[in-house]
Amino acid sequence: MSLLPVAQAQARLFALARRLPVETVPVGQAVGRWLAQDLVALRDQPWADLSAMDGYAVRAAEYPGPWRVAGESAAGVATPAPLAPGEAVRIFTGAPLPPGADAILIQENAIPDGDILTASADPLPVGRHIRAAASDFARNATLLAAGARLGPARIALAVLGGHGDVPVCAKPRVALLSTGNELVPPGAPTPPGFLPSSNAPMLAAMLAGVPCDIIDLGIVPDDLDAMVAALKRAAQADIIVSTGGASVGDHDLVRPAFVQAGGSLDFWKIAMRPGKPLMAGRLGDALFLGLPGNPVSAFVTATLFLLPLVRHISGATDPLPLVGEAVLAGPLPAIGDRDDYLRAWRSPDGLVSVTSQDSAASAAMAQADCLILRPARSPAAAPGERVMVLPLP
């Protein structure tokens, strides 16, 4: 198989995937999820012309008074009695305007004397300190389109639009398999020949920013039967992610195990660095992503494939990472025939490449807050040059 360009591999992965079924959940459980249908306003906001300040509702043409204070309007009451000429109504923030009033005199500019009121300063134009009915949004307006992510401001909008429940895609279940005879669980002793398995905790941490349920199936030895059994167990999930065993060595058994478990492979090997041995396919109803074992390769491929896949099946319309531009603080070498995703951090002087770009260099990876994308065959770049950058969450 020749090396597949990243964008083509992402498109093929999305084409393999199906959106998860729609469910209706209370808004409190929808945070960070994507709307599965357009959300339409069930009410006007504001519901009437409301005062934006504490003061007096008056007719602007009668400025500066005197007015006779004829009553009161507070939030939580229905429409007050109409305002007769020469009258003012005491009013509070969020309260409905009496019919006939067209401006609010704030109480700081009002001089009450018994029930007679005059204005002390500032002209009073029509509409001053009034929030017009439906000026925020009107009933039947589309508040949010399907595919919008429900952050805090959109939760507020949905609730003000009259919704207690919202339609979202079901939460994906993501099964994690860590392959390798050399691996021990986090915190366990590491006699010679062994190392702590860091990929599953890292992937779980990356997935913590995206609503999903994680099923950690632990460490699987480099043994064909054990891997086939583990993959079959994992097939109950919506997405199966393995790390390690993806390359061409005698102990790299993920691909044959996947095929023996009944999986159909769609692609293997991507024109990217790190992350070349990435593979993807379907196993029953589950999507399968085989990530390379090197921690940096697993991190970068998860950023470019796993997180976008989770967002895609969850209903996101823009599942791919954001690509911006920034200047380089130092020089970069020319690039070979794979797109390079360099780990870097943002300094006041521009992007700084981390101390090692080796795909096993975990200490250097931990310095990064972004990836510099250098397309295949880019020439060397000088300080001050603009390059493509993907911020890391």
Ligand SMILES: Nc1nc2c(c(=O)[nH]1)N[C@H]1C(S)=C(S)[C@@H](COP(=O)(O)OP(=O)(O)OC[C@H]3O[C@@H](n4cnc5c(N)ncnc54)[C@H](O)[C@@H]3O)O[C@H]1N2
């Ligand atoms: N002859 C070739 N050798 C390699 C090629 C190649 O094209 N030809 N590709 C290289 C590239 S690129 C990568 S990336 C790696 C990927 O290898 P695997 O996916 O098969 O990963 P392993 O060999 O199982 O492990 C690599 C490395 O990562 C460590 N590891 C594995 N799992 C974990 C984990 N859960 N936590 C922490 N560290 C882990 C493992 O111990 C190895 O050191 O292949 C190159 N080889």
Ligand code: MOO
């Ligand atoms: O793709 Mo590997 O991840 O270059 O080291």
